[in-house]
Amino acid sequence: MLGGRFACNSPRMPRIALKVEYNGKPFAGWQRQKDQPSVQGAIEDALCKLEPGPHTIAAAGRTDTGVHGLGQVAHCDLQKEWDPFRLSEALNHHLKPLPVAIVDAARVDEDWHARFTAVERQYLFRILMRRAPATHDKGQVWQINHALDIEAMQEGANHLLGLHDFTTFRSSICQAASPVKTLDELRIEQVQGLSGPEVHFHVRARSFLHNQVRSFVGTLERVGAGSWTPDDVRSALEAQDRAACGPVCPGHGLYLARVGYPDPVFKTDS
Amino acid sequence: MLGGRFACNSPRMPRIALKVEYNGKPFAGWQRQKDQPSVQGAIEDALCKLEPGPHTIAAAGRTDTGVHGLGQVAHCDLQKEWDPFRLSEALNHHLKPLPVAIVDAARVDEDWHARFTAVERQYLFRILMRRAPATHDKGQVWQINHALDIEAMQEGANHLLGLHDFTTFRSSICQAASPVKTLDELRIEQVQGLSGPEVHFHVRARSFLHNQVRSFVGTLERVGAGSWTPDDVRSALEAQDRAACGPVCPGHGLYLARVGYPDPVFKTDS
Structure with missing residues (x-):
């Protein structure tokens, strides 16, 4: 054995x-x-x-x-x-x-x-904006009933780019040695999905804290809905306090999209 | 009762x-x-x-x-x-x-x-081009293992546009009174799906014969794969013979996308 x-x-x-x-x-x-x-x-x-x-x-x-x-x-x-x-x-x-x-x-x-x-991870998060229950993408999108202000969300997201202490956006069970990470990309776009308008979050960093992407998206959704201002995201980040985070969104809209290595590994990557 | x-x-x-x-x-x-x-x-x-x-x-x-x-x-x-x-x-x-x-x-x-x-029906047919089995879109795309020549398929498809006797592309159990129909659109495009390159067929007409879209797509796939020439599609159409049709493709890539009425019915249509 x-x-x-x-x-x-x-x-x-x-x-x-x-x-x-x-x-x-x-x-x-x-x-x-x-x-x-x-x-x-x-x-x-x-x-x-x-x-x-x-x-x-x-x-x-x-x-x-x-x-x-x-x-x-x-x-x-x-x-x-x-x-x-x-x-x-x-x-x-x-x-x-x-x-x-x-x-x-x-x-x-x-x-x-x-x-x-690995030197880079890229995640995709999908929100489907419509009232009727998802049929084709059930369990593969986070569904919300209201419109989202993409520009406001992007403005809020921009405060998160770069090197920060991300304690606010880290779950209490996170095992990472340090909450300090560099966020390389957080790009938000609206796309037309098969079943309606979707918002896609493209998030890229060398590594992530536990629940970091879901904490980002849940917080930015509050900005998109108008409950938070873009500046509230900066305040939450600066608080370095888990309690300052917006609601953590569900996991079923999240996709580990790509992993980057110093030398390309797969034919499908080149 | x-x-x-x-x-x-x-x-x-x-x-x-x-x-x-x-x-x-x-x-x-x-x-x-x-x-x-x-x-x-x-x-x-x-x-x-x-x-x-x-x-x-x-x-x-x-x-x-x-x-x-x-x-x-x-x-x-x-x-x-x-x-x-x-x-x-x-x-x-x-x-x-x-x-x-x-x-x-x-x-x-x-x-x-x-x-x-109803005065118009529009169908979407999705092909996923890759070898590994579909996971996210299982049962929602027709999966094939080879590349398709989009231009050749579109050239073949153009022979089908307009008023024709579509006996070749009609299932034997079709109950329509006449095989003569007008095809208004058959547009083919390659798009990047979540799981790889997809080919989308957009097919539009006042009404369709039974299995007509699946007969079109199955035949055009043969053109895209190089087994048929675009002109073979015209010959098949002109034969007015079910036996001249290419293989009928599976139904699980097919979507009834839209139905048109003389006056818009739904808010989501306007």
């Missing part, structure tokens, strides 16, 4: 990076849990169909319950020298019918790590 | 037009069936929660199994003078958790008919 677990993580084994897409709805988040379905667990179970386990994969971001992946990245160590494309095909076969797909795979060096080598 | 059924369709009762959105996945199509779930049945059941039934609603287009609605239109006759907005709210409440939503409602004249007053 110990040997198996050790062998699985041995640096001598070929390492493969996986780009993973998933609908977070049926999962209690990315991370493997004892009695609940998880994306990590689904992929590790599929790996066990290909090579004797146990398998332990590492991901760039451990998404919460209901949060989706578009370009999540994980890596696995295997005994055999798999052709990356054949591995992704085999995994997709065994992942069916779960809404998880390996959309790309690449051989990486033994010291490359999906989480620790 | 007879009285109830008669009263339900009496021309003296207030008539309300409903704009309906639905995910076709869990339904055996629009039309009510004895032992299978249908969109019509779901809405009629919801109406029975508001006023004693039976209720029979009429729709602009009876979509097949797995086909979706974005702007399907139906009408119902009710005993009470409902405020259209309150009616849509009450129906949406009773439709939960099914993926059916009344996205707009409007009072119409007694002689207005969702199907017979």
Whole structure:
């Protein structure tokens, strides 16, 4: 048993990076849990169909319950020298019918790590603005009943750009060593979705605190609705106090869109 | 019983037009069936929660199994003078958790008919071009593994525009009186979807034959893949022979997008 677990993580084994897409709805988040379905667990179970386990994969971001992946990245160590494309095909076969797909795979060096080598994470948050319940995008958007002032939200968002102590926008269970982070992008746009007008938040940084994006979006929604002024966002940031944060919005509108590495890993990234 | 059924369709009762959105996945199509779930049945059941039934609603287009609605239109006759907005709210409440939503409602004249007053139907067909299985849009796109030549497909599609005998593109069970129809639009574009490149077909006509859009898309996909030339589409049309049609594509990429009437019915249309 110990040997198996050790062998699985041995640096001598070929390492493969996986780009993973998933609908977070049926999962209690990315991370493997004892009695609940998880994306990590689904992929590790599929790996066990290909090579004797146990398998332990590492991901760039451990998404919460209901949060989706578009370009999540994980890596696995295997005994055999798999052709990356054949591995992704085999995994997709065994992942069916779960809404998880390996959309790309690449051989990486033994010291490359999906989480620790990553230098950038990009999230997308989708709001659907309409009263009637979502049908096509149920569980994939945060739905609100009122219009949002995009310009006011962007003005508020601009206060968050750059290097700050983000204590206000960090959940109480966040395990990061420091609340000081640099936010590189927070761009807000209105787009026409299949079912109505949507607001998309594009958020990019080297790394994020727990619940940071959902705290941003929940706060900025209050600005868009007119309850907060754009300047209130700056005051909240400067307060460095969790109590100053707006309401944290639900996770099912959130997508881990892309993970950046110093050298491009996947063909689909270049 | 007879009285109830008669009263339900009496021309003296207030008539309300409903704009309906639905995910076709869990339904055996629009039309009510004895032992299978249908969109019509779901809405009629919801109406029975508001006023004693039976209720029979009429729709602009009876979509097949797995086909979706974005702007399907139906009408119902009710005993009470409902405020259209309150009616849509009450129906949406009773439709939960099914993926059916009344996205707009409007009072119409007694002689207005969702199907017979309609002067235009518009369909959207979505193809997702990628190898890995769809996760977010599973059951809502037709997925293919190869690239498509948009220009060649559009050239082939242009042969179909205008007044033609569409026998080639009509299913054997089609009940239309004549195969002669006028196709007003067949526009093809590539768009970037959440999960990869998509091809969208926008198809518009006064009315359609059974399986006409799916026969068009299945045939044009062959052109996009290079198996057919654009001119082969003209030959197939001129053959006026069902056997000359390309493969009929699956229904789950198809959406009834919009129904047009001589006078705008819904606020969301103007």
